[in-house]
Amino acid sequence: xxxxxxxxxxxxxxxxxxxxxxxxxxxxxxxxxxxxxxxxxxxxxxxxxxxxxxxxxxxxxxxxxxxxxxxxxxxxxxxxxxxxxxxxxxxxxxxxxxxxxxxxxxxxxxxxxxxxxxxxxxxxxxxxxxxxxxxxxxxxxxxxxxxxxxxxxxxxxxxxxxxxxxxxxxxxxxxxxxxxxxxxxxxxxxxxxxxxxxxxxxxxxxxxxxxxxxxxxxxxxxxxxxxxxxxxxxxxxxxxxxxxxxxxxxxxxxxxxxxxxxxxxxxxxxxxxxxxxxxxxxxxxxxxxxxxxxxxxxxxx
Amino acid sequence: xxxxxxxxxxxxxxxxxxxxxxxxxxxxxxxxxxxxxxxxxxxxxxxxxxxxxxxxxxxxxxxxxxxxxxxxxxxxxxxxxxxxxxxxxxxxxxxxxxxxxxxxxxxxxxxxxxxxxxxxxxxxxxxxxxxxxxxxxxxxxxxxxxxxxxxxxxxxxxxxxxxxxxxxxxxxxxxxxxxxxxxxxxxxxxxxxxxxxxxxxxxxxxxxxxxxxxxxxxxxxxxxxxxxxxxxxxxxxxxxxxxxxxxxxxxxxxxxxxxxxxxxxxxxxxxxxxxxxxx
Amino acid sequence: xxxxxxxxxxxxxxxxxxxxxxxxxxxxxxxxxxxxxxxxxxxxxxxxxxxxxxxxxxxxxxxxxxxxxxxxxxxxxxxxxxxxxxxxxxxxxxxxxxxxxxxxxxxxxxxxxxxxxxxxxxxxxxxxxxxxxxxxxxxxxxxxxxxxxxxxxxxxxxxxxxxxxxxxxxxxxxxxxxxxxxxxxxxxxxxxxxxxxxxxxxxxxxxxxxxxxxxxxxxxxxxxxxxxxxxxxxxxxxxxxxxxxx
Numbered sequence: 001x002x003x004x005x006x007x008x009x010x011x012x013x014x015x016x017x018x019x020x021x022x023x024x025x026x027x028x029x030x031x032x033x034x035x036x037x038x039x040x041x042x043x044x045x046x047x048x049x050x051x052x053x054x055x056x057x058x059x060x061x062x063x064x065x066x067x068x069x070x071x072x073x074x075x076x077x078x079x080x081x082x083x084x085x086x087x088x089x090x091x092x093x094x095x096x097x098x099x100x101x102x103x104x105x106x107x108x109x110x111x112x113x114x115x116x117x118x119x120x121x122x123x124x125x126x127x128x129x130x131x132x133x134x135x136x137x138x139x140x141x142x143x144x145x146x147x148x149x150x151x152x153x154x155x156x157x158x159x160x161x162x163x164x165x166x167x168x169x170x171x172x173x174x175x176x177x178x179x180x181x182x183x184x185x186x187x188x189x190x191x192x193x194x195x196x197x198x199x200x201x202x203x204x205x206x207x208x209x210x211x212x213x214x215x216x217x218x219x220x221x222x223x224x225x226x227x228x229x230x231x232x233x234x235x236x237x238x239x240x241x242x243x244x245x246x247x248x249x250x251x252x253x254x255x256x257x258x259x260x261x262x263x264x265x266x267x268x269x270x271x272x273x274x275x276x277x278x279x280x281x282x283x284x285x286x287x288x289x290x291x292x293x294x295x296x297x298x299x300x301x
Numbered sequence: 302x303x304x305x306x307x308x309x310x311x312x313x314x315x316x317x318x319x320x321x322x323x324x325x326x327x328x329x330x331x332x333x334x335x336x337x338x339x340x341x342x343x344x345x346x347x348x349x350x351x352x353x354x355x356x357x358x359x360x361x362x363x364x365x366x367x368x369x370x371x372x373x374x375x376x377x378x379x380x381x382x383x384x385x386x387x388x389x390x391x392x393x394x395x396x397x398x399x400x401x402x403x404x405x406x407x408x409x410x411x412x413x414x415x416x417x418x419x420x421x422x423x424x425x426x427x428x429x430x431x432x433x434x435x436x437x438x439x440x441x442x443x444x445x446x447x448x449x450x451x452x453x454x455x456x457x458x459x460x461x462x463x464x465x466x467x468x469x470x471x472x473x474x475x476x477x478x479x480x481x482x483x484x485x486x487x488x489x490x491x492x493x494x495x496x497x498x499x500x501x502x503x504x505x506x507x508x509x510x511x512x513x514x515x516x517x518x519x520x521x522x523x524x525x526x527x528x529x530x531x532x533x534x535x536x537x538x539x540x541x542x543x544x545x546x547x548x549x550x551x552x553x554x555x556x557x558x559x560x561x562x563x564x565x566x567x568x569x570x571x572x573x574x575x576x577x578x579x580x
Numbered sequence: 581x582x583x584x585x586x587x588x589x590x591x592x593x594x595x596x597x598x599x600x601x602x603x604x605x606x607x608x609x610x611x612x613x614x615x616x617x618x619x620x621x622x623x624x625x626x627x628x629x630x631x632x633x634x635x636x637x638x639x640x641x642x643x644x645x646x647x648x649x650x651x652x653x654x655x656x657x658x659x660x661x662x663x664x665x666x667x668x669x670x671x672x673x674x675x676x677x678x679x680x681x682x683x684x685x686x687x688x689x690x691x692x693x694x695x696x697x698x699x700x701x702x703x704x705x706x707x708x709x710x711x712x713x714x715x716x717x718x719x720x721x722x723x724x725x726x727x728x729x730x731x732x733x734x735x736x737x738x739x740x741x742x743x744x745x746x747x748x749x750x751x752x753x754x755x756x757x758x759x760x761x762x763x764x765x766x767x768x769x770x771x772x773x774x775x776x777x778x779x780x781x782x783x784x785x786x787x788x789x790x791x792x793x794x795x796x797x798x799x800x801x802x803x804x805x806x807x808x809x810x811x812x813x814x815x816x817x818x819x820x821x822x823x824x825x826x
Contacts, residue, residue, distance in 0.1 A: 110553045234392070278408065281407020
């Protein structure tokens with residue numbers, strides 16, 4: 001038990017929080033047909049994170065979060081502007097902007113020397129669930145011991161904060177968000193400031209992407225944002241099930257990935273561990289495939 | 302000042318840029334450019350699997366050809382998955398692309414975590430496929446990628462007329478009796494080939510930019526398709542060779558990043574010129 | 581006399597360089613008004629610009645003598661049919677209830693009274709039995725009636741509708757026309773973009789004929805004339821009112 005708390009608990013919690021938050025907000029991307037924006041935001045936050053880190057020299061949550069949100073905002077503005085200025089379709093404009101931001105982030109990582117600290121390319125590409133450990137844990141009692149809890153990896157603090165904010169955001173603005181997704185023109189005719197709501201929603205998604213980024217890496221954030229929501233799109237016609245179900249599925253996938261990454265190869269008699277983040281993404285893709293298959297059978301009846 | 306190997310690598314990257322410019326132009330006009338993102342990411346499990354198989358068979362796990370073959374194979378699987386998803390009617394193309402690219406990439410990283418424990422594969426430098434590292438290409442690698450790219454250019458140029466008709470007006474092309482489905486598949490095949498050829502140098506995360514950016518820049522300046530293709534090829538070549546040059550000089554900067562940023566500088570210039578012309 | 585439902589002064593709208601509407605001056609009388617004109621005449625553009633959904637280059641629009649922001653609670657909008665995702669996870673009742681957003685708090689369950697108001701609007705268009713059906717599983721005409729119910733649920737005084745009769749079945753057409761006449765009898769006004777010239781004489785009180793600018797406006801008897809139609813539609817054969825009505 002103590003071993004589990006020390007070695008797996010933090011990663012499990014991080015994966016569940018990341019999966020739940022991204023799964024919750026992902027439905028809004030998929031329903032608004034802006035999944036590629038998830039792709040864009042999860043890449044575009046990189047230069048912001050690096051700059052936030054380079055300016056303060058701290059790898060603490062706030063500078064990174066602020067930098068990332070700034071970069072995300074800049075990227076969405078750039079996409080809108082380039083679509084208009086260069087008369088490009090949304091997909092191409094998105095591809096152009098996010099690859100640019102990501103490339104800039106990679107170069108900044110080298111130039112600022114952030115790489116030599118502990119922000120490295122592997123974290124960007126594969127996440128670092130495996131490094132999240134809780135060495136202060138000495139048993140179940142540690143869960144109630146403030147001194148031991150203080151030793152939890154700091155990434156969990158950001159993840160928990162963003163998860164809470166996302167839940168409150170969705171619950172408090174349940175109806176406007178639904179209307180925004182379903183029929184923005186009508187929302188506008190009711191006097192809703194659609195543009196501002198979109199910015200707020202995108203910032204929320206960017207915050208989720210930053211928080212999850214540290215756990216599963218930049219590219220697998222996309223899997224958590226889009227796969228649970230897409231799977232639910234294939235399974236339900238009810239909005240509440242779509243939105244909260246996406247969160248539950250995301251959290252479940254996070255947990256399953258972490259729990260299987262160690263034991264699965266052991267059960268197969270292999271002596272190494274699989275990448276937990278990769279396993280989460282793979283399971284997420286499989287979930288969509290299964291939902292697709294079941295739906296076909298259902299429709300054939 | 303530039304060694305023979307470096308020169309060959311630069312030429313290979315330039316050829317790659319030419320192919321990406323030409324094929325990317327058609328793909329952009331057909332609204333398919335972002336498929337390159339899905340293909341690129343979907344290639345990772347294929348690369349890893351190929352490396353593992355080659356190593357298990359006792360072969361040289363650094364040989365490029367089997368890796369590219371594996372990349373093409375899972376790239377095709379990714380495209381098939383994409384089609385299944387969108388055929389459901391429930392999953393829009395944008396969501397389908399995101400699902401495919403992220404879950405195939407995830408599978409690839411699981412594969413990498415296994416491959417790193419196999420002694421023969423660990424040294425294959427598989428992770429350079431993710432961000433691209435032109436500097437590590439051997440002369441024969443560069444020749445292989447360049448030849449593949451030039452083959453794509455040849456096909457695209459030979460099919461110029463029907464591809465133009467397809468991209469401009471699908472309904473009209475169909476009415477003219479053109480085999481629209483076959484042409485679309487050909488275009489997809491070219492896209493796949495360019496992506497795969499681009500992987501070792503530019504990397505899977507950013508290969509989509511090589512297809513989108515030169516084409517988008519060229520479209521801003523050219524009024525007609527032949528001009529757009531020529532400009533896109535030129536921009537692609539400059540970005541490709543320039544990016545490769547930068548990354549051979551500063552080894553820590555991934556080639557993909559240098560290529561993309563070079564392309565974006567060209568794009569910004571094109572945007573500026575086109576706005577000045579309109580004003 | 582009370583202020584007119586709509587008063588438009590010098591309204592010009594451009595898409596990029598291309599003008600979509602130029603110098604529209606028009607005052608609507610109460611009742612049922614058809615906005616007519618060929619494709620690209622600026623009919624939908626007029627509604628969208630009036631509601632602030634797209635920016636106007638010049639001009640101003642007043643509703644009941646008030647600027648848009650103050651008049652908003654008195655306006656209802658029915659957009660063109662194709663503009664939503666029919667796979668969206670929402671029931672007919674969900675869609676109608678969205679109209680009550682400005683009157684309700686934003687979180688938690690919809691209050692019972694609001695839910696009942698939405699049900700009543702569905703019943704008014706003959707869709708009470710389909711309240712819990714996912715919108716994609718309704719026929720085209722039924723979908724159109726759900727959206728009309730959503731506009732009704734706004735409890736407005738002026739309804740702006742974009743082609744509600746386009747490509748609907750006979751039952752839906754009859755239902756919509758009956759609802760519109762009911763609204764007018766209750767003292768409401770309706771502004772409707774419309775394409776079927778044959779219905780104009782029988783059902784509408786006024787017309788506004790557009791072709792990038794105003795080519796005709798007024799009561800049907802005075803303004804719905806062959807020369808005005810010919811000017812708007814470019815004298816296309818078979819598009820004159822008498823022929824279309826035949």
